[in-house]
Each structure stands twice: as structure tokens, then as C-alpha cells.
Amino acid sequence: MNKKILALVLGLPCFLLMCWVLRLGYIQKTGRDVVVSISGYDPRDLLSGRYISYIIDWEETDCAQFEEKKCPNTPFCKENRFGQTCRFYVPEKDAAVLDELFALQSTNGLRFEVVYVVKKGFTPIAKELLIDGLPWREFLKVSAKKS
């Protein structure tokens, strides 16, 4: 096989993956932030320790931040076998604490939200997890100081 074609064939998957990453990075950099409320979801997933599985609570979300002051019809998360559940990945060392806080949301009264980056024509990308209006890392620091 011609060396140029061989290099092209071998490099094509890597190039496509790079394009995908750059596209996602571009959306994240240039999109507009919106905050949506989230509620817990029974993850039934072996990997749930490393991410929080949630569904978007549109009733609790301020729809005025979207275009035409309406909550969007298009789904924010891809469909999987358990329905339209979303994921927010967290570092392993903080996963257990966050998972517990999230699971006990109804008793501890904490408000969980996710900042999404939206751009017309693209699927929204989750950017930050907010707990009582604070980014989750900051919230954990503050609550650690308090205790």
C-alpha cells in the first residue's frame, strides 16, 4: 500500500476524534450559559460512583433565560436504555460525598443546578454543577470550613 494512503488511513480516526473534541471545545467557549434545575435519578449503573446521574427538572427551571422565553423542546441529553438521563462527571475522591448530598436532596434542602452551554444548532454541553448557587468545588470547601 502506498505510504501516503497508509498514513491517511491510520491517522483518519485520530483526526476525526480531534475534530470532535475541537467542535465541543468551540461550543463550550462560544455558547451562552443557561442554568437548569436537576433532580436525582436512580442510576442503576455500575459506573455511577464517578458521575452524578440526573434528569432535568424543567418545572423548577427559569425558562426566561432561553430564547423566546420558553424552555426548549429539544433534549439536552442523549437517550440511553434508562431514558434521557444526564451525567456530570466528578473526581473519584469527591464522588461519594457528592453522591450522598445529591441522594439526600429532599431532606437536606440543597438546590442542585447544572450550567449548560447552549448554541443554536448544537446539543447543549454541561459545564458546571452548582449546589445552592455555588460551583460544587467551592461549595465543598465552604461546607468543610463550616464543619
Added chain:
Amino acid sequence: MIKQSKLNLWVQKNLLTQNQADEILSFERSHHNGFLTRALFVVAGLFIGLGLCLIVAANWDALSSSAKFTLDFGLFFAFIFGAFDSLTKNKKHLADLFLFLCFLMVAATIGLTGQVFHLSGGWQRFALFWAILSLPYALMSRSFSLNMVWLLVLFSALDTVWFEKIWRIFANRLDMMCVLVVLLCLLGYGAKRLSVKLKKRFALANAFHRLMIFEAYLTLVFIVFKWGVASSFMSSLNFGAVAFIVLFLASRMWIAYKGQHLSSFKTNMFLLEAYVFLFFAARFDRLLESGVGLVLCGLLMLGAFYAFKKFARYIYKLEIFK
């Protein structure tokens, strides 16, 4: 490496001339890399690779997203270069190793991107994306294992809900299950023909052939347990199942006989024997209820043992399997 003492012995026995022995020795020496050197390279490579993985894993949370992607794509490029270099220099085993690493890197990069951008979606999307993007590596590799893993990833991406729906239609009908077995065999046979036509350049066709045949046997096992060993009475459905199972295994034996594949012949013969035993064993509980039944059982076992022994001896004596 061939020992000099062995070559001397062959020269003494007039199997080789001295010149030929010298040529063999010089060829072996020029093509022989010391086992220790190779082992050292492998162990050193493992240590370096493992050490790098541990360093990255220990600092994973501290690394920024861009650092993670730089590391990921850096490693990916290194493996691509390794595959390119070994393919152009015709180092087949090394090329297969690098292609397998490239195949894994596709999955690692998709996983990393999903983690950094908090992407949702289940295994099916991940597996489909992985299979599509890594197709060039599967096609370039002559490794049967890589191609089999690629096929399994692709098939796992197909929606299980649809699979279940189709299975529910098929599973309760013997005729449909028999058609399915034949269809899987035909697909496997087609893949085999393609593999031969392409001079075995693409291991994917061979892997597909083996997977289809394996699935056909799995379906056959299902037929055996659903209809083939019914113990109460022989209905036309049971008879149909038994006839199909015996016919299928016998035809596989015939194909193996024609193609002179001893291992395939032996496997199918063993399966047929196992099935006949299972078929009678399923009826043993009724036979054991009476004295006549017990005697019949004993005679049946002896007869089967004798017949199988005779049959096996006859098979091994056949000229084609010598």
C-alpha cells in the same frame, strides 16, 4: 535457533551436506535476536508503560482538560507512528500490537471526551462510535483477536431492545429457529469464501465466519433444550427438532470430511455423541421406574459405548485423517 550439534548429526546421517549446514547456521545467526534481548525490551517497555499509567492515574484529577487531551493524543500519535513504521517495514507482529493499541486508544479518547464534556448516552452509542472509528485498525490488522473484539463491540452496539423483540418472535417457533441456524451458517460460509478470495488479507472476514458459526451452534443449543430433549413424549415438533439437530451436525461432519478438517470433524462428532447421550438421559427417569427399564438402560449404555468406540476407530483409520 537450530543447534550446531543437531546440524552435525544431520550431516553425519547424510540428510544435509556440509555446505547446506553452514548456510543454515549463518542464516539462523543473522535472523536470530537473542531471547534475552527481546525479553529485556518487553519487560522494560512494560515497566515504562505501567509507570507512565500510574503517574497519570495518580495525578488525573490535578491535570487540566487540555493536559489530559495532550497526553491522550500524544500517546495516540505515538501508537499510530508505531503501526505505520512496523507496517511499512513489514514487522507483522509489532504492527498488530500497535494496531490493537490504536484500537484501544479510540475507546480511551471517546471516554475521555465524554468525561471532560460530561456527555451522556449509553453503551450502545459509545460502542457504535468506537466500532466505526476503529474500523481502519481492524481492517489493517491480521490479528484474529482484534477483529473478533471489533465485531463484538459492533454487535453490542445494536439496540438490545430490538434484539429482544426479534428474539421473542423467533424463540417460540422451531421452524424460524432452524431458518436462523441455516442463515447464520450461510453468512459464515459467505464470509469464509470472501476470506479465501481476498487471500486471507483481511482477518475480519474470518472472524465474522467464526462468530456466525458460533452463534449458529448457540442457537442449536437453544433448540436442543427447548425441543430436542423433550422427555414426556415424541410429538412431531420434537421429531422435527431431533431431525434438524442430527442433520445439522451430520452435515457439519460431512463438510469437515470434505475439507479434511479433523478438529472440526471431531468436535461435531463429539457434539453428536453428547446430544444422543443427552437425548436418552432425558428419558432415563422413566426407564428407571421399572426393572425392564433398568436392564434396557444398562444395555443401551453398553451398546452406545461399543458403537462410539467402533465408530471412532473407523474414523481415525480413514486415510484423509492420517
